[in-house]
Amino acid sequence: MHHAFKLGDDVHNVELSRSATAYRLHLGEQRIDIDLRTGADGRAWLTLGERHVEVVIATRGDEVFVHLDGEAYALRYQHPLDRLAAAAGGNAEDRILAPMPGSIVSVAVKAGDAVSKGQTLLVMESMKMETTIAAPRDGVIAEVTYEMGQTFDRDALLIALEAQK
Amino acid sequence: MNVLTPTETEWPALRERAASWPFQAVLVANRGEIAVRVLRTVQRLGLKGIVVYHAADRGTAAVRLADEAVEITGETPVGAYLDGAQIIRVAQAAGAGAIHPGYGFLSENKGFCEAVEAAGMRFIGPTPEQIDLMGDKVRARNFVEKAGFPVAPSAIEDDDPKTFVERSRQVGAPLLIKPSAGGGGKGMRIVRDLSLLEQEIERGRSEGQRYFGDGRLYCERYIENPRHIEVQVLGDGQGGVVHVFERECSVQRRFQKIVEETPSPALDDAKRREICETAAGIARSIGYRNAGTVEFIFGQSGEFYFLEMNTRLQVEHPVTEEITGIDLVLQQLRVAAGEKLGCTQDDVKAQGHSIELRIYAEDAARGYTPTTGPILVLHPPQGEGVRWDSGVLHGGEVTSAFDPMIAKLIIRGADRAEAIARADKALKDTVLLGCKTNTAFLRRLIAHPAFIAGDVHTGFLDANPQIAAEPVLATETLQALLAAASLSTRPMRDVADAVPDMHAAMGSWRN
Incomplete structure (x- = not known):
């Protein structure tokens, strides 16, 4: 199933599926094995293929806030129905x-x-x-x-x- | 006892002294980080710290820290903090003997200062006359000029309209023509070639007429790419005045400071002595009482002119505290209690370098417009030389009701390079989620070669808009963000989990 996040002014399409051990992220033609393990105080380890990065994540409603490598980012989950309506109506x-x-x-x-x-x-x-x-x-x-x-x-x-x- | 920088072992004696002060409870008529800052010193002295708060600030750090917090009301949250009569009533009912106004709000309000004293309390600030004089920019300028201190050469048309053009010519180029009734930069004209002076005056006059319905003008020397340098002063109103060195606040956006530091990279020792002694002289000439700041406009060739004097504690006072070890709030309280400064200029010593970075809830890439949101996660930075002055707490909320400043990150280092390096690390370690802040922008700013070289002026950010622009995301960063967001979004995980592992694995083979 297609999902999308808005980051800044751009919308990024993504898909998520299970992998043998955790999850797999689909970005266009790319497939990346990913996993997220949360520790104490909200800090978490994100695995992308061979990469491991420390992140802090917070969510509120459809918003996901991520602190990554010294910077904070906000992504907003785009509900499939809203996207459909926006595509059809252009309102x-x-x-x-x-x-x-x-x-x-x-x-x-x-x-x-x-x-x-x-x-x-x-x-x-x-x-x-x-x-x-x-x-x-x-x-x-x-x-x-x-x-x-x-x-x-x-x-x-x-x-x-x-x-x- | 060293009254400027008491050591840990001298504090008990200081508390004993404070026990005989004319006030034993201090009400802070402010909010946010400055209310916290003032309460800390009040409580450290063994005095009772009271704070007023509007309902919008109920969950903030100041309300939790205070010995007593009293709710005040107003048509708007800001209106509550500006309601002097209400605040005085609250202070009396709570048994406060003094009111500390912080900065902003009522801190430079002569009427409030008078009303506090008329109610039998001490105003932790200057005299009403001093607020009045320095609050009127033209009167302040004229007073400072008459006292023999440097002000920007200028010509005021109203003084003698017939000779205005001639007097303007004597000011010399480049000069700035401003409508007398003006503000906000409207109708201002820069004249670099004096042969165009009369023509430009006529244009300025017609613009002033159009914008303000008033064609009167004045001219002043235009300083190209000026720096903003200010000097901290302390006075006891009993003849004692010292300066506590300078702060440079040239990095500004929309005429508001973002980064302040001391010492200023623009000054050598001789120039530093000259500008600091000028500030002390101005404070001495009015018998100043309280902590105050004399602001100067500083030209690229080293000339400087009096801009204004702020008769209160300044937002950026911590950098001065960091290099001198002086608790400026303590000095304000001592002086308000009637103590003399009890020190000479030679007792004021500085060491190292300090930089303050204002953490704002704003989007630098969208014209520094304010942002709002809940504070879902807050991990302030820690480490050697790191100070975090903030009024917000984890679980709090940034609203549009007040100024967008969330916190001040104050860094101390042995020298400027160390302070900048520590600042970058501390900004990187600052985790604040839920509301967009300017921390990433601040990191780009302090990494800019011009900032590192100490070569900035008040128009620096306007001249370098790329610093504010959102950089393009690296592919790796984007992937990590989308991965983190996907795994944190329930509907996405639910859909993925609904497909059995085996099936999912097969799906990818088929591709």
Whole structure:
């Protein structure tokens, strides 16, 4: 079965199967025997073929955080259903996500409003700077998620547009 | 007793002295790492340490460490820490005899300082007049200039509009034209050729009019690629003032410091004495009380000018503590209790090199934008010369409610090279998972040849954006990450485990 992780802006397809002794990672045409053994204090040993590396791993929901060779990385597991929906609908433009964590300064629209491309939808504040979120296309507002004064994390859904017919 | 650097065996005597101070309980009106830092010295003196906290900070290190923690409320978390009246009420109810404001929040608020003293408590800081003078940048500059210390040559149009062009010409090139009403770099123009001066003034005026509705201007000497060098001072308000050497804080992003160190690699001994004595002189000229920092802008040819004075403990104070052995919070408390400094300049000695790296919850590659998230794993670095000042704990959460600084990593070495090497190892050993931080960026930064050579200026990171960029992952690294993630993702293991070993093994033969 195909799985995928998002790392930074890239999506990587992977498959995992059992091997005679542990697991096997499938990356494109490559097959790598892998194993993970966790010790005390969360430190773990990762085996890749002949390589052994020390890692620290933490998970939360679909996110996997890995400390490897002095650096921390975050990977996000992509659910097969979500990927299917994204591939079929291509609806990224309908969902306006927060570019960074912050709070809402003002909201200029409400559900049902018709908006045109470039029109100001809301103003957010982060790092003591105001950022204007504008409509990416002409459309109708389906949902406004936050009210003035509320805070949100990066990638939170701020405003949804009605899907285009 | 050595009052600047008491030895372990002298501390009991110091505690005895503190037992007769006019305050026996100190409330810290701050949060995060600085609240922890202040509480440590307060408690070491045998005094009671009280802290206020907003609900968003309930699980933090300061709240756990304090002898008493009192919740405060506000419309926003930041608003709670800015509510001076509420904090004073809490302090009185808890029996605090003094308030330490830390940095930021109410630390340079004249009204708060007055209200604390009016309520019969000591403000661990300067006098209200000193906050007032140094808080007004123009007044501070004029005062320092009148006292005979160097300020950047400038011409203010309002002083005499008719002669503004002529006075600007006398400032000399290169110069910077700024709208009087301005801020944020808008409407600023650099003039390198004085024959263009009048033309540029007219443009600056029209920009000022457009941005701020105010066309008045002022000019000052423009320093190309300046360094930021500041000097720690201590004053007792009773005539005693010493400097505690300089710190260089030239590595900045968005006008905010990221890396600070002492001694500055830009100074030789003569220049160091000159800039440090200038700072001490400025502090002496106002009879300064408290720890403070005099900031200078330092040009590539060694000229320096007064920028401003911060009348509080500074974020980067630990590097000074590391090379001098002086506990700056202890000195603040002594002075606030009415003690004299009780030392001369010669008693202040420094040894070795120290670097502070600010660990921020931010994504350097995305314009240093803040990140948030839970702290799922936290293993602070350890080792010789490693100090970790932090207010967050394993299991805590980084939110957008406050400043994105998570911790300060402070490194000491016999010399700069050793400090840099130790810093790299400590950054590598820092495990913090759940929230993206700038540790990998800091490692790239301190490995940069210009940083190693000590050749940086305040525009260094803007001029070298590749340091902030996310490097391309090596294939081996990517494989290891995908392997670790795959084996840590339940749905993937479940699917793999559902296929019997034998079948899986056969599957791979067929391929």
